Amino acid sequence: MGDLRSEIVDILNEIDDEIAEYEGDNLIDAGLLDSFAIITIMAMIEDRLHITISPENVKEDNFKTIDAIVKLAERSRQ
Incomplete structure (x- = not known):
């Protein structure tokens, strides 16, 4: 999960470095x-990491923390 986390942190840094910090x-x-930021994050994860995030997973709980975003990407990758 370490590599996935660093890639997601890179995406978050591009959007706003305050998010990643x-x-x-x-x-x-x-x-x-x-x-808007959530949709942007989803689009960047899907585009760069080739992970499809299903619409039913677009819930506030999945975007509250960086760890939650990483876990969402990990679940969506399987």
């Missing part, structure tokens, strides 16, 4: 992610 427990509540 955030150490709290909710990127959305902190105002770092909104619906």
